[in-house]
Amino acid sequence: MIGRWRRSSETSRHESTVAKRQWFARRRYGFGVRPMTWQGWLITAIAVGGAVGALAGVQKTAGEILLVGVVGLYLALAFSLGGTKRQVVTDSRASGSDDDPELENGAAKVIVPPEIYGTQTPREIAEEIISRSGKFADTAEDGASSDSVIVVSHLTKQFGQRVAFEDVSFNVHRGEVFGFLGPNGAGKTSTVRTLSTLVSPTSGTAQVAGIPLNADRDVEIRHRIAVMTEVPGLYLRLSVTENLAFFAGLYGYRDAQPRIDRALEAVNLSSRASDLCGSLSKGLRQRVGLARALLNDPEIIFLDEPTAGLDPVASLEVHDLIIDLRDKGVTVFLTTHRLDEAEKLCDRVAILNTTLRTVGRIDDLRQRMFHKSILVSTAVPLADPEGLFSSIGSVAGWSTDDTGGYVLTVSDVRVAAPAIARALVAAGADVLSLVEGHHSLEEVYLELVGAGSMGGVR
């Protein structure tokens, strides 16, 4: 009873502290600067100083009345401009909605029930969410090696109370295409933004291109990586070459033309070099974005949905480019919703849904998650399938599929297949096919993420 009372009291005090903190967070004055910071005081002091200066010289002339009016307006403006915290967050989501499905949908996807706010840690909250969804809660963490170009250890990012991703650990090896999969709001883009130094993690550590992820070394990291966002982000009034020249300049390349030519050649865009980006199709703009990502010969390229909105031919071209990059030893960190794309291109994949669900080679994941199986198809249904299959020692179980075929669970396909064939022939069955069962990445994904989260998956 006492324990319960204490917990209730602590929870109440905690909630009160959180409420106070949120109230202060919502109060923003002086062009969005809180009043207690020195910037806020300075802005206020300038405005008040101006007003006092004006009033000191009052001679009841129209000019001075105007002056006081202007200063008053300025004060009103400065004190009202910041708005509330809620507005700031909403506005930023609106502004970033094109390329940031997480921010757009995150609040709706990661629903933290109000009763689990309070004394619980983010880890506990996440575990509760996962356990309530009844899905996997295990986190895969493979060992770091000297060949790893990205090493992520227990990385967490929270946006206020919202957990973008939590306790994420994985490694990416040099020269591999690493697929990063997950539903909308899973934290994929936030992870990429964290690793590309755009946002700082709430906790945990990471190394990118061998450099620790911290604010002091972010420029160093940015020299060695490239990021291609879902929206290519080009200056539409500038030509392809002008766009690339601008970005090459930001990397510090003075005579960048050879680099630009190489990048354009790599994406088959040399003939459109002088075209305005605004006149290019979406597919071509995507290629310009990819050319931009190649300018600094990066060790790691982060590609965020590189084929989103592209037609099949344009998608294939992007796939070929990714394969070329891998052949050249560039590490590709590919964020995608397209499971066929991941299956085709990725050496390894990680599946994220706020927490990391698994990391590994796709074949290994299949083996880890599904029993080996043999699919049998016959011209007419078997008279006694139970009697037939249970008599085969290497068959552990069986079921029928949607087409009327039989799915036999086996421990070793090479041993079981001949035995099954012999048994079927001996039983007089007209066998149409006998093939090894194959589980797609989609099945692995669905198993890990859950059909309930699949609404946003294309």
Place this chain on the structure above:
Amino acid sequence: MIRKEFQEYRRNRFIIYTMGTLPLIFTALPVITLFSISNTEAPSIVKTQVAITLLLLLVIPVVLPATIAAYSVIGERDQGTLEPLLTTPVTREEFLLGKSLAATIPTVGVAYTFFIVLVVAIRLGASSVVAHQVWQPSWFLAELLFAPLLAAWSVWVGTAISARSSDVRVAQQLGTLASLPALVLPLLMSLQVFKPTAAVAIVIALALAAIDVGAWRIVSKMFDRERLITGASAVTMRAEAGT
């Protein structure tokens, strides 16, 4: 950065037209007024008219860069170029200086050009009392010093608003309004609250320079990559997350 901004201005004629139209109006109207003043006019009226004219000329470097600066960050975000830009090794100082110089240089150029046109026109066409009142070292010094300093103030305020706003139109409106207080000091000089001498011009210029440096420091602090991308700063989020 500056070259890219200039390339964009060149391709967007609307920017060039507005850059030229406003100063033209601000110069033409007072010129007509000053040209109508005869040598027999009372000296106090001449002084007032000249002061108002020269004050109007100082509005040019305040108003012109305000809209450009207000677009500088929110505009990049609006067209989806901010995130690719921030993933390059460009530092926030380089980014801000590039943006501010790209807005300040043409503005100051336009302000100086129209000032020269005005004073030459007055020398050639206005009455001698007006010409004598305009061709004072203090006014020349004031224009020379105030134009870049006022433009810099306007740019920093506009950039600060741009970094915090979520809508281009709101940023531009607020940027223009918030840049106006910088006119207080030249206004005091024009209204003869301070006697318009070269020394006063230098003191006011020093005050403006100090304000500009302060504004630059504030804007530089406000330029937080995380806030620009996500809408909230890392420090705030850590505090709210309780870590």
